[in-house]
Amino acid sequence: MLSMPLGSSQHTTFRILFGQRPYWWVMDTDYYSNSPAPLIRQFPPTCETGPGSPSGHAMGTAGVYYVMVTSTLSIFCGKKRLTYRFRCLNVILWLGFWAVQLNVCLSRIYLAAHFPHQVVAGVLSGIAVAETFHHIQSIYNASLKKYFLVTFFLFSFAIGFYLLLKVLGVDLLWTIEKAKKWCERPEWVHIDTTPFASLLRNLGTLFGLGLALNSSMYRESCNGKLSKWLPFRLSCIVASLVLLHLFDSLKPPSQIELIFYILSFCKSAAVPLASVCLIPYCLCRVLGQPNKKSL
Numbered sequence: 001m002l003s004m005p006l007g008s009s010q011h012t013t014f015r016i017l018f019g020q021r022p023y024w025w026v027m028d029t030d031y032y033s034n035s036p037a038p039l040i041r042q043f044p045p046t047c048e049t050g051p052g053s054p055s056g057h058a059m060g061t062a063g064v065y066y067v068m069v070t071s072t073l074s075i076f077c078g079k080k081r082l083t084y085r086f087r088c089l090n091v092i093l094w095l096g097f098w099a100v101q102l103n104v105c106l107s108r109i110y111l112a113a114h115f116p117h118q119v120v121a122g123v124l125s126g127i128a129v130a131e132t133f134h135h136i137q138s139i140y141n142a143s144l145k146k147y148f149l150v151t152f153f154l155f156s157f158a159i160g161f162y163l164l165l166k167v168l169g170v171d172l173l174w175t176i177e178k179a180k181k182w183c184e185r186p187e188w189v190h191i192d193t194t195p196f197a198s199l200l201r202n203l204g205t206l207f208g209l210g211l212a213l214n215s216s217m218y219r220e221s222c223n224g225k226l227s228k229w230l231p232f233r234l235s236c237i238v239a240s241l242v243l244l245h246l247f248d249s250l251k252p253p254s255q256i257e258l259i260f261y262i263l264s265f266c267k268s269a270a271v272p273l274a275s276v277c278l279i280p281y282c283l284c285r286v287l288g289q290p291n292k293k294s295l
Contacts, residue, residue, distance in 0.1 A: 019051060019052040019053030019115065019118055020052055020115075020178075021048070021051075021052040021112070021113060021114065021175075021178075021179075022040060022052075022112040022113070022114070022115060023040050023042055023046050023047070023112040023113070023182060023183075024178045024179065024181065024182035026038055026040060027182045028178070028182075040112045041112075042112070042183065042184045042185075042188070043111055044188045045111055045113060046111045046112055046113055046183075046188070047179055047183035047184075047185075047188040047189050047190075047193075048113060048179065048193040049175055049176045049179040049180075049189060049190075049193045049194050049195075050175055050193055050194065050195050050198060051175050051195070052113070052114050052115065052118050052175075053114075053115075053117075053118040053121055054118055054119075054121035054122040054124075054125045055105070055108055055113075055114045055118045055119040055121070055122030055123075056122065056198065057104055057108055057113075057122070058101065058104055058105055058108060058114075058118075058119040058120075058122030058123050058126065059122035059123070059125045059126040059129070060126060061100060061101065061104045061123075061126065062101055062122065062123040062124075062125075062126030062127050062130070063126035063127070063129050063130040064126075064130075065097050065100055065101070066097065066126065066127050066130040066131070067130050067134075069093045069094060069096075069097050070130075070134070072089075072093060073089070073090060073093065076089060101123050104119075105119035105120070105122075105123065139209075139213075140213060142210070142213075143214065144210050144211065144214040146210075147206065147207060147209070147210025147211075147213075147214070148207065148210065150206065151203050151206055151207045151210075154203060154206075155199070155203055158199055172195065173194070173195065173196075175195070176189075176194060179193075190254065191254045191257060191260055192251075192254070192260075192264070196261070197260075197261065197264055200261050200264050200265045200268070201264060201265075201268040202268070203265065203268075204264070204265040204266065204267070204268025204269040205268045205269065205271060205272055207265075207269050208268065208269030208270060208271060208272040208273045209272040209273075209276065211269065211272075211273050211277075212272050212273045212276035212277035213276065213277075215273075215277050217277050217278065217280075217281035218276060218277040218280070218281070220281065220284070221277075221280035221281045221283075221284045222280065226283075226284055226287060227280070232283060232284075232287065235283055236275075236279055236280050236283060239279045239283065240274070240275040240279055243274055243275065243279065244271060244275065247267060247270065247271055247274075250267065252264050252267065
């Protein structure tokens with residue numbers, strides 16, 4: 001399974017990072033030339049247009065939940081590290097972490113969106129990214145200008161790299177053609193799953209984080225006494241989850257691609273801006289945050 005052919009020599013070059021998805025691989029491969037190909041039942045989430053390796057869902061889930069578990073444990077660590085309660089909490093959180101990862105991975109395999117090795121690579125990649133950025137504290141102190149320049153550089157590099165490979169005869173968007181060819185229903189192939197849409201979502205999140213960390217509302221809400229109060233933190237989490245659910249229900253119109261990409265970027269930027277900056281600031285105002293002179 002790890003050495004599956006990609007159908008052409010140019011795709012073989014990118015086999016590790018741009019793997020096939022099961023629902024179109026079984027239709028393309030000659031592995032089943034002497035036997036009938038397995039029948040794969042498709043669902044709307046099956047027909048994603050991006051490459052299959054590593055799994056983005058597994059990677060994102062692993063990264064987010066890894067940060068949540070390690071952050072929670074860091075609150076209760078220190079002198080209590082060797083206590084029985086801390087050990088129980090440690091075991092419970094990590095068991096919950098791996099239970100979530102297992103369910104996400106199995107669901108992606110069940111939908112025929114990924115092969116097993118792709119979801120494993122996604123989990124490991126998510127943990128690696130979370131652990132790497134845990135040691136990069138400069139992201140909290142970087143100026144808005146640096147965030148803007150990094151966002152612009154990554155966008156320019158991605159476009160330049162795509163055009164360069166296009167000239168060399170390698171099309172990084174070959175997966176879109178595969179999805180359109182083998183998906184049972186054309187309406188299931190959505191622009192939201194394209195690699196370029198994923199790029200803009202990531203860049204929007206990065207830029208929104210820069211806006212949030214450099215705003216006066218963030219500094220005022222995080223430097224106050226309420227920021228260390230557990231009920232305040234839990235209120236921020238609950239409010240953020242509700243708002244993120246509302247954001248997720250908003251789907252930019254896909255009739256015009258340019259408008260869709262612009263709105264997708266803005267929507268992604270609004271998520272960290274709201275959860276990191278706007279919600280804590282509003283809760284501080286509602287709960288009566290002490291002013292700066294009294295801090």
